[in-house]
Amino acid sequence: MTPISAQRLRTAKVVLGLTIAVTSALPMLFVQLDEPSTRLAVYKVLAKTGSLVGGMFLLWQFFLGFRGAVAAILPDLSWIVELHKKLGQFGTLIIPLHPIFIGIYYLEVFDRNVYDIDLASPYSRAVLIGMVLLGVIAFVVISSAFFRKKMGFYRWFYTHLSSYLIPPLLIIHGFVLGETIGTTPFAYIWWGLAVLMVLFYAYRIAHKVGLFATRLRVIRADRAAADTTEVVMESQRRIRPALGQFVYLRRRPAENSHPYTVSTYDPEEGVLGVTAKKDGPQTTMLQHVSPGVRMMVDGPYGVFTRVALSTRDPLVMIAGGIGITPFRRVWQLLEERRDREAWLFYGNEFYDDIVYRDEIDALEHVRVVHVLNQEPDFPGDKGFITVDILASHLPRDLSAYRFLLCGPPVMVRTLESALHVSHVPDDRVAHELFTE
Numbered sequence: 001m002t003p004i005s006a007q008r009l010r011t012a013k014v015v016l017g018l019t020i021a022v023t024s025a026l027p028m029l030f031v032q033l034d035e036p037s038t039r040l041a042v043y044k045v046l047a048k049t050g051s052l053v054g055g056m057f058l059l060w061q062f063f064l065g066f067r068g069a070v071a072a073i074l075p076d077l078s079w080i081v082e083l084h085k086k087l088g089q090f091g092t093l094i095i096p097l098h099p100i101f102i103g104i105y106y107l108e109v110f111d112r113n114v115y116d117i118d119l120a121s122p123y124s125r126a127v128l129i130g131m132v133l134l135g136v137i138a139f140v141v142i143s144s145a146f147f148r149k150k151m152g153f154y155r156w157f158y159t160h161l162s163s164y165l166i167p168p169l170l171i172i173h174g175f176v177l178g179e180t181i182g183t184t185p186f187a188y189i190w191w192g193l194a195v196l197m198v199l200f201y202a203y204r205i206a207h208k209v210g211l212f213a214t215r216l217r218v219i220r221a222d223r224a225a226a227d228t229t230e231v232v233m234e235s236q237r238r239i240r241p242a243l244g245q246f247v248y249l250r251r252r253p254a255e256n257s258h259p260y261t262v263s264t265y266d267p268e269e270g271v272l273g274v275t276a277k278k279d280g281p282q283t284t285m286l287q288h289v290s291p292g293v294r295m296m297v298d299g300p301y302g303v304f305t306r307v308a309l310s311t312r313d314p315l316v317m318i319a320g321g322i323g324i325t326p327f328r329r330v331w332q333l334l335e336e337r338r339d340r341e342a343w344l345f346y347g348n349e350f351y352d353d354i355v356y357r358d359e360i361d362a363l364e365h366v367r368v369v370h371v372l373n374q375e376p377d378f379p380g381d382k383g384f385i386t387v388d389i390l391a392s393h394l395p396r397d398l399s400a401y402r403f404l405l406c407g408p409p410v411m412v413r414t415l416e417s418a419l420h421v422s423h424v425p426d427d428r429v430a431h432e433l434f435t436e
Contacts, residue, residue: 050097244305320407
């Protein structure tokens with residue numbers, strides 16, 4: 001994947017946002033308003049807004065959930081994930097307008113309760129499909145909003161797969177009962193969406209079985225710190241990760257893939273490495289992986305360091321624990337170029353937790369500040385990385401620097417908030433949260 005410039009990235013985001021807005025509003029142009037009263041027209045518009053606009057939001061959310069396809073045109077996966085969430089939120093807020101106001105509309109116009117289900121009636125069975133659709137949406141929303149942390153990632157993930165039922169139920173319900181779909185040229189667009197949905201499902205299956213993955217052979221596994229290993233692999237099909245980008249890694253198609261920053265990359269040899277800290281079944285496996293094992297790699301993704309490195313502004317890298325990995329290739333570049341002031345603040349619990357310790361301590365151009373919170377005899381800064389610690393070392397005002405943050409979410413969010421309070425412009429602070 002060839003990196004795109006920061007300007008092209010911003011343009012792509014604007015174009016995508018406008019495309020979603022226009023295509024989501026477009027179905028309303030096909031709504032036929034020939035009602036005998038303004039009240040009924042309002043009921044119809046609200047019902048159609050729920051079904052058509054809300055439905056388009058949910059379909060867009062579905063399409064944006066396929067990272068491999070989306071990343072081909074927009075590699076900022078974190079931004080896509082946030083957009084995916086927002087579309088789901090807007091869609092689930094708008095969708096209920098349909099059952100509420102279509103029910104009122106039918107009662108007033110036809111004196112009919114559409115929710116009085118008669119399974120012998122094709123119409124009622126189609127209504128039931130819509131009710132099942134609403135039930136699935138409610139299940140996904142409630143489990144994600146209120147129980148995700150309690151459930152744990154994997155239990156939530158497998159529960160969230162029920163959202164794959166939403167697009168086909170939506171498409172079928174629209175074909176059977178949708179007046180706008182059945183009696184206007186919008187039917188052609190709906191058919192196009194149905195075909196696109198089938199293609200995306202086929203893509204998802206192909207992606208899961210690894211048809212689009214790059215197979216990399218493990219060359220060696222090097223100890224980087226306590227319970228932390230860098231796995232170096234040799235690619236058969238070359239990939240070109242930019243600085244700070246990450247890949248998804250798994251050993252077999254049946255496994256779930258996990259994100260890892262590319263911590264080593266040799267473009268001449270097509271060799272790359274990822275560094276993993278023991279924290280689960282897959283990262284435990286990587287601590288002892290043998291040479292010759294083939295891994296399935298998906299990516300690269302991310303634009304974490306792109307904007308900061310497109311300038312010559314002074315740079316501050318702030319890492320916590322294994323969040324150091326996106327910065328390794330960055331400090332290697334900075335050591336080579338020596339074209340700007342650069343700092344690395346690195347927080348850990350213990351001295352032995354410092355990943356790439358010898359390499360970091362050998363840096364000459366990039367100035368390093370270690371912060372340890374479980375080493376009372378450590379002669380340097382102790383506790384957690386704070387704005388006060390940053391200010392005590394940095395020779396300029398904080399607003400003069402660009403900040404890159406990666407580590408535990410609580411650390412990143414606390415520092416982002418503190419930097420904002422310290423009048424550092426938001427566009428000078430970037431973070432990576434794939435650790436969540």
